[in-house]
Amino acid sequence: MAHRKYGRFTPEFRIVALRRVAESDKSIVKVAEEIGVDHRTLWAWVNDSKLERIDPVRELTLGARKRIRDLVKPWVWWRFGYTRSISVRAGSSV
Numbered sequence: 001m002a003h004r005k006y007g008r009f010t011p012e013f014r015i016v017a018l019r020r021v022a023e024s025d026k027s028i029v030k031v032a033e034e035i036g037v038d039h040r041t042l043w044a045w046v047n048d049s050k051l052e053r054i055d056p057v058r059e060l061t062l063g064a065r066k067r068i069r070d071l072v073k074p075w076v077w078w079r080f081g082y083t084r085s086i087s088v089r090a091g092s093s094v
Helices: 011-023 028-035 039-054 062-071 074-079
Strands: none
Touching: 011 028, 011 039, 028 039, 039 062
16 A cells, blocks of 8 residues: 555545545444555544544643543534544434
């Protein structure tokens, strides 16, 4: 793959992948399949992106950032422009 060097993805590729997740109605698993990335890797990038938006200057502990991330509902992430991490379908509990 052209975007990989020594088993790592470039920062530019990660940004494109995150943008694709945010702008797509597809699940992370489907987007990962389309771009040739393991879905666990893409999940990690999405979670890292959320944590970065919560505390860009890293004043909070990792545990505090994760707690805030877990308390915020997915639709709030989408509504305020954060990277969308899951697809919410009719009938599912959030």
